[in-house]
Structure formats: C-alpha cells, structure tokens
Amino acid sequence: MRVTTESLSDTATLTSYLLDDAPTTHAVDPTMPPRPAVLVLPGGAYLEIAEREAEPVATAYLAEGFNAFVLRYAVGADVPFEASLADATAALLRIRSGAEEFGINPHRIACAGFSAGGHLALALGTIAEEAPDALVLGYPVTMAQMGRPLGQRIPDLVGAITPDTPPIFVFATCGDPMVPVRNTLDLIAELDSHLVPFESHVYLLGGHGLSLARPASSGGQAHNVEPGAAEWFADSVRFLHTVFVDVELAGSQPGYDTLLLRRRLGVHMPLRNLVADERAVHVMAAAAPALTLAVQDGELSLLVSPAQVAQQSPDLIDRETLDKLQVSLDELN
Amino acid sequence: MRVTTESLSDTATLTSYLLDDAPTTHAVDPTMPPRPAVLVLPGGAYLEIAEREAEPVATAYLAEGFNAFVLRYAVGADVPFEASLADATAALLRIRSGAEEFGINPHRIACAGFSAGGHLALALGTIAEEAPDALVLGYPVTMAQMGRPLGQRIPDLVGAITPDTPPIFVFATCGDPMVPVRNTLDLIAELDSHLVPFESHVYLLGGHGLSLARPASSGGQAHNVEPGAAEWFADSVRFLHTVFVDVELAGSQPGYDTLLLRRRLGVHMPLRNLVADERAVHVMAAAAPALTLAVQDGELSLLVSPAQVAQQSPDLIDRETLDKLQVSLDELN
Amino acid sequence: MRVTTESLSDTATLTSYLLDDAPTTHAVDPTMPPRPAVLVLPGGAYLEIAEREAEPVATAYLAEGFNAFVLRYAVGADVPFEASLADATAALLRIRSGAEEFGINPHRIACAGFSAGGHLALALGTIAEEAPDALVLGYPVTMAQMGRPLGQRIPDLVGAITPDTPPIFVFATCGDPMVPVRNTLDLIAELDSHLVPFESHVYLLGGHGLSLARPASSGGQAHNVEPGAAEWFADSVRFLHTVFVDVELAGSQPGYDTLLLRRRLGVHMPLRNLVADERAVHVMAAAAPALTLAVQDGELSLLVSPAQVAQQSPDLIDRETLDKLQVSLDELN
Amino acid sequence: MRVTTESLSDTATLTSYLLDDAPTTHAVDPTMPPRPAVLVLPGGAYLEIAEREAEPVATAYLAEGFNAFVLRYAVGADVPFEASLADATAALLRIRSGAEEFGINPHRIACAGFSAGGHLALALGTIAEEAPDALVLGYPVTMAQMGRPLGQRIPDLVGAITPDTPPIFVFATCGDPMVPVRNTLDLIAELDSHLVPFESHVYLLGGHGLSLARPASSGGQAHNVEPGAAEWFADSVRFLHTVFVDVELAGSQPGYDTLLLRRRLGVHMPLRNLVADERAVHVMAAAAPALTLAVQDGELSLLVSPAQVAQQSPDLIDRETLDKLQVSLDELN
DSSP states (O other): OEEEEEEOSSSOEEEEEEOOSOSOOOOSSTTSOOEEEEEEEOOSTTTSOOGGGSHHHHHHHHTTTOEEEEEEOOOSTTOOHHHHHHHHHHHHHHHHHTHHHHTEEEEEEEEEEETHHHHHHHHHHHTSSSOOSEEEEESOOOSSOOHHHHOSOOOOOGGGOOTTSOOEEEEEETTOSSSOTHHHHHHHHHHHHTTOOEEEEEESSOOSOOTTOSGGGTTTBGGGOOTTGGGHHHHHHHHHHHHHTOOOSSSOOTTHHHHHHTTSSSTTSOHHHHTTSHHHHHHHHHHOHHHHHHHHTTOSOTTSOHHHHHHHOTTTSOHHHHHHHHHHHHTTO | OEEEEEEOSSSOEEEEEEOOSOSOOOOSSTTSOOEEEEEEEOOSTTTSOOGGGSHHHHHHHHTTTOEEEEEEOOOSTTOOHHHHHHHHHHHHHHHHHTHHHHTEEEEEEEEEEETHHHHHHHHHHHTSSSOOSEEEEESOOOOSOOHHHHOSOOOOOGGGOOTTSOOEEEEEETTOSSSOTHHHHHHHHHHHHTTOOEEEEEESSOOSOOTTOSGGGTTTOGGGOOTTGGGHHHHHHHHHHHHHTOOOOBSOOOOHHHHHHTTSSSTTSOHHHHTTSHHHHHHHHHHOHHHHHHHHTTOSOTTSOHHHHHHHOTTTSOHHHHHHHHHHHHTTO | OEEEEEEOSSSOEEEEEEOOSOSOOOOSSTTSOOEEEEEEEOOSTTTSOOGGGSHHHHHHHHTTTOEEEEEEOOOSTTOOHHHHHHHHHHHHHHHHHTHHHHTEEEEEEEEEEETHHHHHHHHHHHTSSSOOSEEEEESOOOOSOOHHHHOSOOOOOGGGOOTTSOOEEEEEETTOSSSOTHHHHHHHHHHHHTTOOEEEEEESSOOSOOTTOSGGGTTTBGGGOOTTGGGHHHHHHHHHHHHHTOOOSSSOOTTHHHHHHTTSSSTTSOHHHHTTSHHHHHHHHHHOHHHHHHHHTTOSOTTSOHHHHHHHOTTTSOHHHHHHHHHHHHHHO | OEEEEEEOSSSOEEEEEEOOSOSOOOOSSTTSOOEEEEEEEOOSTTTSOOGGGSHHHHHHHHTTTOEEEEEEOOOSTTOOHHHHHHHHHHHHHHHHHTHHHHTEEEEEEEEEEETHHHHHHHHHHHTSSSOOSEEEEESOOOOSOOHHHHOSOOOOOGGGOOTTSOOEEEEEETTOSSSOTHHHHHHHHHHHHTTOOEEEEEESSOOSOOTTOSGGGTTTOGGGOOTTGGGHHHHHHHHHHHHHTOOOOBSOOOOHHHHHHTTSSSTTSOHHHHTTSHHHHHHHHHHOHHHHHHHHTTOSOTTSOHHHHHHHOTTTSOHHHHHHHHHHHHTTO
C-alpha cells in the first residue's frame, strides 16, 4: 500500500491510500483500472476537520478493496463555503483525472461525507462541476439554514436534487442533537420525487458524530459506539457494489436494473413524472385515452406507472395498448 | 406451546401462539407476566389476507421470546375500512384484557403490520380507541389516496400522528412498485415533527411484499428473498427490546478469566492436569482422601476439576474440603 | 400451526410443531412434502429434561421454515441408556413414517441434541436402527466414561463413527466445565478420519448449557448469554440447507459435491483411505506403479489423494495415468 | 497512516502499516502505547509469498484499529526452514522492541498466519525465542510430514505445544484439499490437553487459501469467496479483544431515555416544539431573553433545543440561565 499526502491548494491536502496492485481485483472490464474509490470528507461543522471521520473511515473502505482518499478541505469561521467546495471539486478532479496513476476506475468514485462533510459531498453531487458516481452520507447537513453554530451561510441542497443526482446511501439517528434528522428526511423525500435510487437508515439510538459507531473510531468514548447504527458501514458496501456493478465473480446482481428502467420515459415511469412532460401527455392522450381520462378524473394515484395500472386495472389499459404506449413514449427519449 | 384460533367476530379470527411457561423469562418486573407480545396484521390490499405475512412473521417473533397473535381481519372489495378497524381494535382489546391468560405483559404489546396491514396497524396507533405500545410497519400504506387498486377509500393516517403516537419501526424498499415509498417517507417526516421516536430503513433493492425477505417466507420465489432487506427483522427485535426495556438478565457473564484460572494449580484445574504434578498429588492425598481414592479407582472422568466434582458429587468432596484443598494447592503456585 | 403432544411410550412424549401449509415452501421436488424437519433432544445428563434446550430450540428452527419435534425421553438415575435410545429411535421412526401426515420430507430429518441429548442424537446417527439425515450437536457427550455424575454407563460413540454417519454440525465451548470439550475434539477427529462431512465451532467463551446462548433461552441468567457462541444457530441453518440441498430459488449451491465425491473409491479419495481397501491397493499397484512405490517408500503424505499428487508431483502420476486409475477404481464402487 | 517497508535481512522485508495518532485509542492503561498489533505471515507453501494473504489481511485488521505488519520471509525450494523462522523471529523482535516508534503495546502483538505461514506463526508461538501474545491461524500446516509438495522438511509443532503457548484462534475448512484439516484437529486436541485457551472453526464449505473469503481478497475468483467461512475474521477480532482485554470505553451510552426526554417541555425539547406552546413562549421570554430574541430574529435553526444552543452559542444562553429555564419549563409539565 502507498500512503501519500499532497497539497491541492493553500487550504487543502489530499491523502491517498492506494492498495497494492496484487491479485485481488474484481473488475468488470479487465482493461479498466479495477478498483473502485472512496473520497472521504470528514465533518467538523466547516470549522475544523473531525479526525474520527477521516482515516478510520478510509481504512474501513480499504479493507473492502476500495482505494481511499481523505480530503482535509478549507475550514474556519471566516472561510466561505465556496472555498470548501472548490477544494472538494479539485480533489474529485484530481482523483478522476489521475485514475490510471491511482489504479482506480474513474467511473466508480464514491464520495463519503459526514455531517458538514456530508453537506459538502452532497454539494459535489448536485451543484459542483464534477460529480461522484455515488454518495454515502452520514448524518449529513442538507439544508441551508443551520443558524449560528455553523458560523456561515451554506446553500440549501435539497432543492438542488435532480434526476441526474448520483445514487445516495444515507444514515442518521432519530434524535441527533446537532444535525436534526429533518436534514435527512427532507433529502430522501426529494430523492424519491426525482426517482434517484437511494437507501436510507435512521437509527433509533445514537447521538451525533458516530463515524463508524465502533470502538476503532470512538476515540475511547462509549457514546460514540452504537451497535445498531454500526450496521451502516456493511450496508453501504453492499450498496456501492450494487450501484457500481463491480463485483464480478459468478452469477449476477439482479434488481438494480428495475430502479434504472423506471427513470426513462415509458410505461414503467410513474404517472406523476409522465404528466410533467407535455410531449408524454400528448402521446398518452392519443395512445391510451381511457387511462388519460382516469388520470384527469383523479381516479388514479399518480405514484403508480402505466404498467402497474395495466396489472391492476386492465380495463383502463390492456397489454396491447400498453405495448403501443411504450413504443410511443420511448421515441421521446 | 399452545396454538389456538378463536372467532373475534363474524369476520375475524385471532390465532394465538403462546410459548410454554418455561424458564426463559426476561421480565423486568417479576410480578408481571413476563412475555412481550406481537399482534401480526398481514397485508393483502384489504382484499385478502396475505399468508406469507402471517404465520412466518409470528414464528419469527416467537423464536425471540415474544408470544404472538395473527389476526385475519375483515377484507373484501365491499368491506368498509371501519369493519377492518373494528376487528383490529377488538383483537388488541382481547389480547390486552386477556394478558394473564396469555401470559403477557399488557403494556408490552407491539403491532406488526405489512402493506395494507401496516395501514391498519398504524390506524390502531393513531385513530383507534386502543393503541399498541409500539408499531412495526413493513412497507405500509399510510396515505388515503391509493386509488383504484385498493378498491376502497381508506383514511389518511399521516395527518393523524400526534406526540402520543407509539414509537414506530418502519421499513420499505426504494423502488416498491405497489406501495410507493412515499408512504413511508411522509410518515417518518411527520413522526419527526411530533418527536415520536422512530427507526426507519429504506432498502435500495427489493420489490413489494418481502415479508421476512428470507426463503422461509418467500413462497419459493427468488424475488421474495433480499439479503439486505432481511436485516429488518433483527433490527426490529432490538428496537422492541429498547422501547420495551424488557431484557433484564441476572448475574454476570463469566469471561476469559475462567479460562486462565483453570491453568493454575487449584480446584479449577482438571484432575488430568493436577495428577501430572507430583506435589499436587501429595497435597490432594492429604487434603481430599475420598476424592483421591475415587480418582485411583477410576471412578471419575479426569477431564473434570475438583470444583466440578464438588458440584456434582459432594459426597466425594464437600465445600469445606474444597476450600482447604484450594489453599494448599495455591501454595504450590 | 398445529402443536400436539403424543405419548410414544410409557416414558416418552413427542411434541410436534407443524407449520401451516401455506405458500412458504422451498422444495426441490414439488411432489415431495416440502418441509425439512428437526427432532430436538434436550439435555439433562440423562437424569432430567432441560427445558431451556427444548421449546426455544424448536421455535428457532420453526422460524427458519423447519417443522419441529421435541422428544422428552426416558431419564432418571435408574433408567438404562437402552430405554432412552429406544425412545429416540421410536420418535425418529414415528416422524419418518408419518412424513405425509407431518408435511415433511422423510429424507430431510435432522436431529439436534444438547449435552446428554447430543449423545443420544449421536447414538441415533451411529448405533440405532434408524438414522437422521443430519445431526446438530451442542456441547455433546460422546465418550463412554463420564464418571459418576452421570450415574450410569453410556456407550462410547466416537468409536462408532463410520463413513455412513450422517453429516454433523457440532459446537462447544473451550472451557466447558461440565462436558469437557475433549468430547467434541475426539468426535471431529474421528469424523475427519472417516470423511464424514462436518462443521465445528469451539468458542473461546461460554460455560455449559448455553442452548441458543440468547436471552430468549437464557432463563434470565446472564451466564447463559454469549454473543460469540450465539452465532452457532445461524451457522447450523446454513449447514442444514447445504446438506439438504433444499433451498431452491435461483442459482445453485456449489461446494458440497466436492465433499461427497471424495468419499467414493477413486482418485479424489485420500490415499490413507484407498490403501485401507485391498482391492484398491491392487488396482493402484497395477495402474500407477510409481505412485504406489512412493507410497510404500513413505515419501507421500497419505492425507492427500492421487488427484492432488498428480497436481503437485506429475512425475509420480500424470494425467493419463490418473484417468486410467479413476476408471479402474470406480469399477470397485 | 504511514506505510513503510524495511529490509530485515537479505531474505526478508517487513512492511509496517501504522495508523495515525488520532483520537481513536482504546487503551486500558493510558500510559502504554494504545494500539494492539498484528504481524501477518502469508502462506505460499514456503516456496513463495501468497499476496492474497498479505495486504488484504493487514488492511482488515487496520480497519479494526490494529497497527499491522506484513512479513515477506525467506521462501524457496532450497531455503531451509530455519531461515524462515529466523526472519519471523527477527520481525517479532523488531516490532516488540520498536513498540514506542510503532505506537503499539509490546504485550499485545498477535501473529496471523495462513497455510505455511500458519506453520511459521505457530513456530513463533512454540519453538522460537520470542513469542507473540496471541495467534490467529488460517488453515495452518502444523504437522511435520507434509511430503513432497512442500519441498522441504519442516518440524512438527503439535508436539511442541505447552501450557505456555499463547492463546490460539484457528479456522480451516472441512474438505481442504491442500492442507488436510487433520492439521487443525490435531492441534486443537493438543491445545486442550495443555489447557491453552483457544477458539476453532472448521467450516463445511470452502477450499484452500480462502484468506478473508471475501471478494476483496479473492483475486476475482468465485471459489475464493465463501460467506460462511468469511465469519472467521470478525470472530478473530472478538477473540483478540477478549484475550488482550484492550477495549476500554469511557462514559456511557445514551439510550432511549434521551429520545423520551426531549418530548417533555424543557431545555431538551427542540425550539420548534417549544414555541408551539404559548406558556413555554412566555416562560422563555422571561427566563432567557437573549435566546428568545435570537429566535424571533430568525438567527437560529428551530430544530435545535435550548440545551444545544447553550453548547454551541453560550453567549445566547449560558449554563446558569439554562438551568433556570429548565426549572420554569418543567413546572409546566
């Protein structure tokens, strides 16, 4: 393994943890650098860097075969958010463009951020010029108004979610006294609205800043250990392997395709999203008048898709009509 | 274990699974009936009863020491919601008032509901006259407008959440094609607003109706098995024990010291190892002649220690002799 | 679920826990009764029946989709072992012949025994007229000489192991003060000698009589809870599904075939077992003289098979010779 | 983290992986260097170094808070065992004497060896001049006569076990085709005879050389992944923490009470909920005017509680005022 730290700017350092080039690869495409990567953004309220959310997290992902990077970005009461974002963007660009040097797959870079670092990671996934391929957020700040403790204004990111936002794994604790869980709840509601694939875990117990919630990242403090919450890490690994499709041994990973399919204009897209597209509305009115009428009459839940309606209420749309509708809608993509 | 089914009404049957009154209690208050209880409400869109969400769930909680009940409530296209709610309320009342007969703690009754059964469980927790002490909801319906598939109007329950709502454990899947995850997201946002303690898990993968998401509840269908989602059950058990405060063990757990202790010359060392030490042999012959004779006569397994012999055959060596032997042997160390 | 208790004899009762005939099957052959079964034999030193190792264990396997049976067999200071064995044999016969009535697969019956019950289960697997299809043994007694505490002579079973002994899953604790772990160690050494497939776990911590090692089976005593040891149950379920080949959903269960293949006379059988068969010796001498010479000269470890030798020392036996040897040996089966 | 490789001799290199000196300690004795250490000895039949059993294992222990070392020791057909043992002994001496430099506890050094590396680790624990404090052995060679494949004679170590042998965690697979499980079975029988504390796991499935048995150490080969066997690593971590007695956390874990407390009118209730109660508003205006003003001016996030504000912005409300506010609010309950 090689561990090196480089300056990214006056304010930021990037520490790389690169596993040896040994026969432990699991690449899908053998010509691509095999390893997925995780860029870790520790928390610290944008005032400091929380070390408990830095190297311990990086080593945990290393043990799972990811190359890892820890960014210590610009922080401080007088440091504007734009400076921190610039550092984060620079780090991601550095990692992606240096994929060959780092032995990673440039399209398999996850960003894992905690607390304020979660806000920064989410910013990369929404408003920055360069986005990670997946996000892992630990008790993240997502909303603009965090008031005085934070010492600065930071942008609301919930409103910045789009269908292009990378898939997100997020966890938090029900009674977090520092970053209220509302931050996570509003985020996942928005993800659902935009059909962004996600997985979320809100644990009953646990305070703020759990990091891995295990002794190794607890700083010797019992309140930083919470067995229930500690499950998040293994779940995040399974999540990343699923969305990266990068564990190729035997067999396949069923399931994720469904989540991707429903995001295209077609009979698997929920009506709510279809009717938001004028062209799709016209297509539907022409191809499936009974369905369209039912929608207009408020008889249907708009959370279902035409395919689901066909399954449950074939009088509204039968198999043949469904197929024709799919063809017509697909032409719009 | 006793399994009995009784009619609650013309439309409902309640099946009780009552564990034997054997020494496996974990009561906080020994004068209270010891076992917590789970009332299972299977799904089925209020049109039928989904068996995969009935007995398999009950047996899973039985294995964790809960007494379990399965309610098959009024369902059907022409059955009004009020009838289903009346059945559920009657079941809860029956269980609570029959606490002594059922060997349960009347204030430790959880209600576990799936899909439409989750809606019904949530109704018990919000709008019924009698509420459970905790709720476990699997991919629940929470919103009123479920449109045509459901075949009937059911009340919105998200708006019925108050600070008095029992604590809720809820899980769902991100891309549920039948009960959109929005049902869960809106629910937990409301729980947070009213400070109701909760734990939620939204899994990336998995369709609708997973039940336990394990082979035992899959009906032989691979799509009903999802390893990630299957974690929900163990998490729900930890949640219930936490909110019920009902696991109280007496005594302590013997640890590594025990293993170290038996390696010292003393009454905890196995006879086989003692007799290999000449000095120990002399000490034993002097201090515990009956034991020594039994060893010589081949009456004892040499794999046990004097302390164990004292426990099982006090006629060979009693407590007093044992203590003297310990002192003498310890001097040799 | 139906729970019924029947008298098997003057001394024995058999309690059946039969899951409902609901769509939770996972049969390989749909014409066979779908469920595997577990016959639970509690411990109690052949003096009594330990309830903590009875129903709690049965309910745990029920939750995994097995139909379960608990046998309370003849016990007492004056009861000869033969009486207990007769009860156990009668129970197994009752279950197997009643397969249709019980809704089970008569060739998928495991016997799970603890302590003295483990001895009894092992007896079924070795010296009885009727054998289970798999054994799960918890801190079993396996050796004859258990001395005075047991109050009776019981047969040594380690010496009764043969290649036909069913596959065995066994767990114990390192410092068990009541049934020394030597009982388990001698057993698994013998299983290995006879190539009986097995899995064993000896945990560092834990006393005797842990049962499931969880609160639900602890009788409220902390010393009966041991998180490390508690893993045994899930491991036993995976073991049973593997050896029963009875979870058929998608894909296959690789691996077990290898364990079965090496038990037939052929190039995959270890030399140690081959040379014990005179006919095989002759075949080898004729077909693979260099190999035979090496064996006679003591140059080879007899724990390896001809196939392994071919891989590592092709000068002793090459591919062609190996194939011929396989054909000749196979004829002896 | 610092990763450096040094030459120990002409034949050996030692790679050190040292975690940062960050607040993740878990020392029992704060004056001792906090971290336990693991020295990894990869396998390779004493002919080569198996990389899959090198860094992947080291990173796994790093993620658990151990500092790790990988020794690439003398190997080759013509290399005598004594040379390999000399390298291993030198490595252990180097680590122990360099405890301060390496930030480790010199009496908490485990040696983890696989296959031939397991033999070497066991040699350190039995016949070398310097012994580790614990051993973790993966499918180890323990017996002298391994015949021709190994290419050299190595000493039998089973006969070298004494009561002073360090505690041992060992795992293997039932049908290991390369290092027969007899190696492990004979070892644990000897450990039991000498009362050496141990834990052993023999898995039903799995071939040779599994390493972590996970994708990260599989070299992309499905046969190197075995979910059952993969449990060994977590069990080994629990084993090491038990025998090292080195996880000591300060303070306590806040529990469910915290979640209940914030629902009562008081300083732990979020401002959002407080201001919804008219009486509470009056109390706050009187007792904590600066806080009330900040709320009115929209300077604060209403999702936090007065107690949290006091922690982060004591200028708005100090400890004394907080206590008075709590008393006043509590009277309203």
